[in-house]
Amino acid sequence: MGSDPVVRVSGRGCVLRTHDIDTDRIIPARFMRQVTFEGLEKYLFVDDRAQAKGEHPLDDERFEGASILVVGRNFGCGSSREHAPQSLMRHGFRAFVGESFAEIFLGNCVALGLPCVTLEPADLGTLMDSIDLEPAQEIAVDLERQCVRCRVGTFAAQQAEDARSRLLDGTWDATGVLLEAGDAIESTAAGLPYIEGF
Amino acid sequence: MGRSLLDKVWDLHTVGELSGGQTQLFVGLHLIHEVTSPQAFAALDQQKLRVRFPERTFATADHIVPTDSSARPLQDALAEAMLARLEQNCRAHAIQFFDHASGRQGIVHVIGPELGLSQPGITIACGDSHTSTHGAFGAIAFGIGTSQVRDVLASQCMAVRRPRVRRIEVSGALSAGVYAKDVILSIIRRLGVKGGIGFAYEYGGDVIDAMSMEERLTVCNMSVEGGARVGYVNPDERTFDYLRAREFAPKGAAYERARVWWTSIASDPDAQYDDRIALAGEEIAPTVTWGINPGQNAAVHERVPSVDRVSIEERAGVEEALAHMQLRSGDPIAGIPIDVAFIGSCTNSRISDLREAARVAEMGHVATGVRALVVPGSQEVFRQAESEGLHEVFRSAGFEWREPGCSMCLAMNPDKLVGKEMCASSSNRNFKGRQGSPTGRTLLMSPAMVAAAALRGQVTDVREIL
Known part of the structure; x- marks a missing residue:
C-alpha cells in the first residue's frame, strides 16, 4: 500500500562474477554503527574495492551509472542486515539479476521495491559477456513479461511468484497490507494457547 | 498423512493468505537489538503507527557493546548513540529492555532461551x-531485515512464503572430542552454503536426540549458513526439562498444560518431508x-583441497579463498598457525561451551604470541562460569575473561583482528x-578446538589434548 508498482527496470548493467558474495562484504559491520541508513553507499564493498586497487567492477568507469547489478550464485548470503540492499540502492542499483539469491537478502530487496530475478546459468553467462563487451547498452528487467533483455537477446527470467506480484501490485511495502487484516490478527493470537500463558 | 512441526505451527499462526502465495504469519515472540531496530522505529514513528503487541517484543544490546567496560557513556560515541536510541525506543513503546543493569543482558540468541522466552510451537522473529x-526448542524462528522488523512492530505479523522441509537425520553417536559445531559444519559441507535456500531444516536422529539443548542451539544457529x-x-x-522454572516459561499447572501442547506440536512419526538427508555420527570428526x-x-x-580436484563450479571460489587465507592446496589443516583465539558468539558462548573449553585450557597455557579471548554469551553465563571458577581456569591459562556481547564474531565493538591475523x-x-580487519582470516571450529589451538599456537586435534 502506498508503494509504486515495479513493472520494468532498465538501465546500464554492472557485472560482478564472484559467487557467494555475503552481506559482510557488501557492507562490513563496522560501518553499521549508526541509527539510520544514510550515507551507507560510501561503504558499499569498501574492503573489496580497497583490495582490488581500482580493479573492482564498481570502480570500472565503463560501468559508471549502472542501475542493474548482474551477479553469480547465492548473492547476499549471511547476515540479515538490510544495510546491504540499502547501500546498493543508495549507490544507484534498482534491480539484480543472478543465478541465485540468499533468502533474507531477497526478501529485504522486495521490501525496498528492488527486484531480484534469476537466469539459467548459460543465459546469465551470455548476459555477463554481453555487458562486458558493450557496457553502454541498455539492459531491461521486465517483471511483467518475466524476462531480461540485452543486445544479444531476451532471456526467460525466474522470480518467486510472491515477490513478483508484490512488486507488480505495488504492495512491496508490506506494513499496510498486514494491517488490513485488522482484528483477524487478534483472533489468530487468541487461538494460540501460549498467548495467555496456557 | 502425518504433519511436520512446521506444518502445524504454520497453520496455527496463519492470519491469512496474501497475494502471490505468501502467508501473513502471526509472530509469537519478537526480539530486537540495537543494530537493526532504530530505522524500523523511525519508520513506525514517521507513519504514526504504534507497536501492536508491546508485551511480545523484548530487547537487548549485544552487537556493539564493549566487552572490557560497560561504563556509560560508551567510549565509542557511535555505539553510545545506538544504545541510547534503543533505550529511548523501548521507553517510548513500553518494550521490556534487558540492559546491563537488569543482569539479564546478553547476545539475543543466548538470552531468549535462558529466560524461557523461546518455547516450542511458537513463531519467533528477530x-x-x-x-x-x-x-x-521446536519454534519456527526467522531472521528478518529492518523493513520486516517494522512490519512486526506494527502488526505482530510478517509476510512470508512457507518453506519446504528437509529432514536431516544424524544417526549413531559422536565420538569424544566431536561436538555439535562439527555436526553442523559437516552438514553444511555436505549440502553446501546455498543448499538450504527455500527450505526449513528439521534435525533429528539419535545424535540430535542425545544432544543437550545448548548443543541443539549450536546446530540450529548455523542453519542459515x-x-x-x-x-x-x-x-x-x-526441551521440557530445560524450560522448567525459566523466568518466562509457564509454571505449575500451566507448565503441565504447556507440556501437553508442546508434545502435540512435534512432527508426527509419519510426517511427510520434501527431502531427506542422512549422515552417520561416527563419520564426523573435529x-x-x-x-x-x-x-x-x-x-x-x-588437507586443504586441491584446486584441480574441486568441481569447475567451485574452482573460482576455492582460488579466491586460498588467496585470502594464504593457504595452499595440500596444506594439512592441523598445524595451521594462529595469532588469535576467540571463544564466544551466539553459536558457542553458552556455559557448556565454556566448560568444554576450560577442560582443554586447564591442560596448558596459551602459546607465546597468541591473543586469546573468552566472551560469555550473557550475564547469566558470566555469573555461572564465575561460580564454577571457569574464569580462573581461563585466566591462569592466559586467556582474557571478558563481559558478554557479540564481540569478535562480527567486530562491531572494539574487539577486532588486526591486519592479516x-x-x-x-x-x-x-x-x-x-x-574487523579486511585482510583478517578466520578458522571456524568448536570451542574446545579453539582452546586447543590457543595452547599449541596452531590448529590442533583436540583429542590429542583431552
Whole structure:
C-alpha cells in the first residue's frame, strides 16, 4: 500500500562474477554503527574495492551509472542486515539479476521495491559477456513479461511468484497490507494457547 | 498423512493468505537489538503507527557493546548513540529492555532461551539472521531485515512464503572430542552454503536426540549458513526439562498444560518431508574451515583441497579463498598457525561451551604470541562460569575473561583482528573481513578446538589434548 508498482527496470548493467558474495562484504559491520541508513553507499564493498586497487567492477568507469547489478550464485548470503540492499540502492542499483539469491537478502530487496530475478546459468553467462563487451547498452528487467533483455537477446527470467506480484501490485511495502487484516490478527493470537500463558 | 512441526505451527499462526502465495504469519515472540531496530522505529514513528503487541517484543544490546567496560557513556560515541536510541525506543513503546543493569543482558540468541522466552510451537522473529538458533526448542524462528522488523512492530505479523522441509537425520553417536559445531559444519559441507535456500531444516536422529539443548542451539544457529532461514528440532523431554522454572516459561499447572501442547506440536512419526538427508555420527570428526564461507571446511586430519580436484563450479571460489587465507592446496589443516583465539558468539558462548573449553585450557597455557579471548554469551553465563571458577581456569591459562556481547564474531565493538591475523574462532562466519580487519582470516571450529589451538599456537586435534 502506498508503494509504486515495479513493472520494468532498465538501465546500464554492472557485472560482478564472484559467487557467494555475503552481506559482510557488501557492507562490513563496522560501518553499521549508526541509527539510520544514510550515507551507507560510501561503504558499499569498501574492503573489496580497497583490495582490488581500482580493479573492482564498481570502480570500472565503463560501468559508471549502472542501475542493474548482474551477479553469480547465492548473492547476499549471511547476515540479515538490510544495510546491504540499502547501500546498493543508495549507490544507484534498482534491480539484480543472478543465478541465485540468499533468502533474507531477497526478501529485504522486495521490501525496498528492488527486484531480484534469476537466469539459467548459460543465459546469465551470455548476459555477463554481453555487458562486458558493450557496457553502454541498455539492459531491461521486465517483471511483467518475466524476462531480461540485452543486445544479444531476451532471456526467460525466474522470480518467486510472491515477490513478483508484490512488486507488480505495488504492495512491496508490506506494513499496510498486514494491517488490513485488522482484528483477524487478534483472533489468530487468541487461538494460540501460549498467548495467555496456557 | 502425518504433519511436520512446521506444518502445524504454520497453520496455527496463519492470519491469512496474501497475494502471490505468501502467508501473513502471526509472530509469537519478537526480539530486537540495537543494530537493526532504530530505522524500523523511525519508520513506525514517521507513519504514526504504534507497536501492536508491546508485551511480545523484548530487547537487548549485544552487537556493539564493549566487552572490557560497560561504563556509560560508551567510549565509542557511535555505539553510545545506538544504545541510547534503543533505550529511548523501548521507553517510548513500553518494550521490556534487558540492559546491563537488569543482569539479564546478553547476545539475543543466548538470552531468549535462558529466560524461557523461546518455547516450542511458537513463531519467533528477530532482525538477525541467526534467529534460526531458537528452532532448537521446536519454534519456527526467522531472521528478518529492518523493513520486516517494522512490519512486526506494527502488526505482530510478517509476510512470508512457507518453506519446504528437509529432514536431516544424524544417526549413531559422536565420538569424544566431536561436538555439535562439527555436526553442523559437516552438514553444511555436505549440502553446501546455498543448499538450504527455500527450505526449513528439521534435525533429528539419535545424535540430535542425545544432544543437550545448548548443543541443539549450536546446530540450529548455523542453519542459515547452509542457506536455510529456519532450522528446528522437535521438542522432547530434554526441551521440557530445560524450560522448567525459566523466568518466562509457564509454571505449575500451566507448565503441565504447556507440556501437553508442546508434545502435540512435534512432527508426527509419519510426517511427510520434501527431502531427506542422512549422515552417520561416527563419520564426523573435529572440523575446521579453511576458506571464506562456512561450507569450505575439512576434518582436522584432512588437507586443504586441491584446486584441480574441486568441481569447475567451485574452482573460482576455492582460488579466491586460498588467496585470502594464504593457504595452499595440500596444506594439512592441523598445524595451521594462529595469532588469535576467540571463544564466544551466539553459536558457542553458552556455559557448556565454556566448560568444554576450560577442560582443554586447564591442560596448558596459551602459546607465546597468541591473543586469546573468552566472551560469555550473557550475564547469566558470566555469573555461572564465575561460580564454577571457569574464569580462573581461563585466566591462569592466559586467556582474557571478558563481559558478554557479540564481540569478535562480527567486530562491531572494539574487539577486532588486526591486519592479516589468523583467528581460531568458535563463531559462525569466516567471511572476508568478518572479524574487523579486511585482510583478517578466520578458522571456524568448536570451542574446545579453539582452546586447543590457543595452547599449541596452531590448529590442533583436540583429542590429542583431552
